Amino acid sequence: MTEVFKSVDDLAEGYWKLIDTRFSLQDPDAGSKAYKAGHIAGAVHWDLEKDLSDMHSKNGRHPMPSREHLTELFRRSGLGLDDRILIYDGGGEPFAARAWWLVRYGGFRQAYILREGHEGLVRAGYPLETEEVTPKRSEVKPEWQERLYADREQVRDIVEGRSPGVLLDARAADRYAGKHEPLDPVAGHIPGARNFDWSRLITDGELSADEETVRAIRETVGPDESVTVYCGSGVTAAPLHAMLTHLGHKDLRLYVGSYSDWVSEPDAPVENGGR
Template identity: 80%
Template sequence: MTEVFKTVDELSDGYWKLIDVRFSLQDPKAGKTAYENGHIAGAVHWDLEKDLSDMDSKNGRHPMPSRENLTELFRRSGLMLDDRILIYDNGGEPFAARAWWLLRYGGFRQVYILKEGYKGLVRAGYPLQTEAAAPERSEVKPDWQGQLYASREDVRKVVEGSGEGILLDARAAERYAGKHEPLDPVAGHIPGARNFDWSRLVSGGQFNTGEEIVRAIREVVASDEPVTVYCGSGVTAAPLNAMLAHIGQENLRLYVGSYSDWVSDPDAPVETGE
């Protein structure tokens, strides 16, 4: 079992590296503006589209950044592999989980998502600042965990039966079934995928890790099944991936390109219905 989520009450004394990843899919500038208006003292800002995605890539709507770009991001943020790293968004959002996954992919060993998000730290009295944090640059060498990443070809092997495990679609049930598709050119899901809407993980503006959520997930995925999680663009799959890791799923991958990458291939098969 990998501890993924922390509450404010669980933050023990000692030094944490802080990362602010507040963002809005409706207004991509909103996260940076919020950071400039006030953030937890010492927190660096990572932007979903500028830092946590390669928007020049054609592999989906929020494609995987290159290892070179991730290394530069880690270094300019002053990170080392053994640092205790706490990531926050506004709570109950997918952005901290996206950063968490990329850090785990880079081999960072103590990375956590704050359940209550930014407001929880403010309520707890953590000091704020408006000037951008300027950490001392590191020369960290990531310890890449390639087994956490699934490419389109890896997913194709699962679909064809030559790859192990199951696919888990984190989108809403209507999009999974192909009844409603607001973003991608083809409605439906990757053949054989099961469905668990990531938003079911959120209660009261934060992630719920209680027994009822564990039971709900276990009705869809067995604890010993290898799982590859995807969504529309690889963002909302990240919190479902994080929750699975938190409850002990060991053989776990994220298809970062997700459905938007899958249907960019005109020959890729798609299923509809439940």
């Protein structure tokens, strides 16, 4: 098992660099407004669309940022590869996990997701401030972990049998089965993919996995299988990737472009139905 999650009770361990990733897919300005209204003292803010995605790219709805963009983000946030980094969102959301995955992709060795989110820290008495935090700039050189990342070509290789591996769709079962598709032009899932709804990982506003959830995950993918996780735009797949990492899965990738990237290609094959 790899430690991915921290709880408020763990924070007495020492100094942390804090990252606030609160966001709303329904209101893209909500996260920055919430940060300005009050954030945990010392926390920098990372915005899903401005910092954690390349919204100018055509590779899905929340495309992968460039290495240059990420390097600048890490440096202006004052991060070092061995820093203890704690990332929070509103609790039970996918945004901290998205940032956690990008930090891990950059080679940072001690990054964690706070289970209880911002409100958990507030309840525990951590002080708030409203001023934007500007850390001392670092000159960190990321150590890119390409083994964590999958693009459309790598996914196509799995679909067409040229590469071994399992595709795991993190969307709700109705979207996976093609019964309901509110966002993408084509309903269904990438051929051969299995399904595990990421929202099953949320309990009382926290990312967690009880025995029943762990058993369900184990029934969906084996711990020794090579797994590539995707969702609609690469955001809600990140918590499932994080939970699989926490449970000890070693051979894991995230298809950041996800289904929105897959169906942007003309005549991309899709399947409907399934469990």
